Amino acid sequence: MNMKVRVMSDILKANDLLARDIENLLREKSIVSWNIMGSPGAGKTAVLERLIPMLPRDVRVAVIEGDLATSNDAERIAKTGVQSAQINTNGACHLDAAMVRSALDSLDLDGLSLLFIENVGNLVCPSSFQLGERGRIIVTSVTEGDDKPEKYPSMFKTADLVILNKMDLQSSTNFNMAYFKRGMEGTNPEAEVIAVSSTKGDGFDQLLNWIVKRLY
């Protein structure tokens, strides 16, 4: 192994160890956590803004927001009335387990049922870093085009659920649903795909059902 590969491998190993600690902590507390990933502007925060108010009252939710800069997203989430914590990565292209571990310290975990960890907007780097999550959700959008699963396979391969957002704009684009689904079949046939519009609300009943079925 050359130096770069060896250092990356050491970094990933250290990250995975810490991720396992987080996973154990969350399991002990019966908290289900989802690592939400996607391109810049795919609508990750917008999906959460619409979904969170639909959740049953007795489901306590917290959100960790990852961004290079600004606290815009944590402020948007705070308006839904749930706990939120902002991580600024200061240039790093993904969250890592240490960042999540330290954000967890700023949240009240008692009685929490559901934790969303919104990763940095990036369709490449976040896929290599375990965060102790129960599973992974990719938000992609029709305006990004129907070829994303085949062009960014390392990311789409790791998803449990793909939320296809901005369906209200589909008729204004050349997005081909059959082509997109073939790309998903070829890349990750196990992942579920739910098509939604975070501005109009279409598809959110199905998304809510998917999330609620997977609570402890």
Place this chain on the structure above:
Amino acid sequence: MNMKVRVMSDILKANDLLARDIENLLREKSIVSWNIMGSPGAGKTAVLERLIPMLPRDVRVAVIEGDLATSNDAERIAKTGVQSAQINTNGACHLDAAMVRSALDSLDLDGLSLLFIENVGNLVCPSSFQLGERGRIIVTSVTEGDDKPEKYPSMFKTADLVILNKMDLQSSTNFNMAYFKRGMEGTNPEAEVIAVSSTKGDGFDQLLNWIVKRLY
């Protein structure tokens, strides 16, 4: 410096040396090169597909396409009748100078005036890697939202030109042009911004003019 920082610093130094060689080679041959960066699906290839046929006949053009996987984009560019070369990064989140150097070997550089290097779709990682380019162009789109300059400052800081694409969809989004322009002012007041629609053609006369004015 810790090990990770030291290795990254060595990698960047080696990259910059090779980038300088590329820059010298292109200058000798009077080839102007632009590093085109942006989110997945911002429309980088679509902008080139519309722009290239508008260029004067005597401007010889080549395009290097960078992607994690597939040769979709090089095939799209080949249809415009210009030379194209595809780089697959096999997981890497950005192009580097060595990849560009090897792609240049597959192109006929004699008589070439203009080289577009389309980077991997990513609004973070490509900014750190010089490719020997004359300058940098970011393609962003109204569907990604008006907050991208402030949320991805490391990228927007390095741009000479920002192409704001998908203007035909603006009325279907909550994109606020004044907010976007304030974000650009705060991040990179020197960069020019040209608003376009790659599907309808709006703004391409201005873009063509910007490119042609900067030829040797």
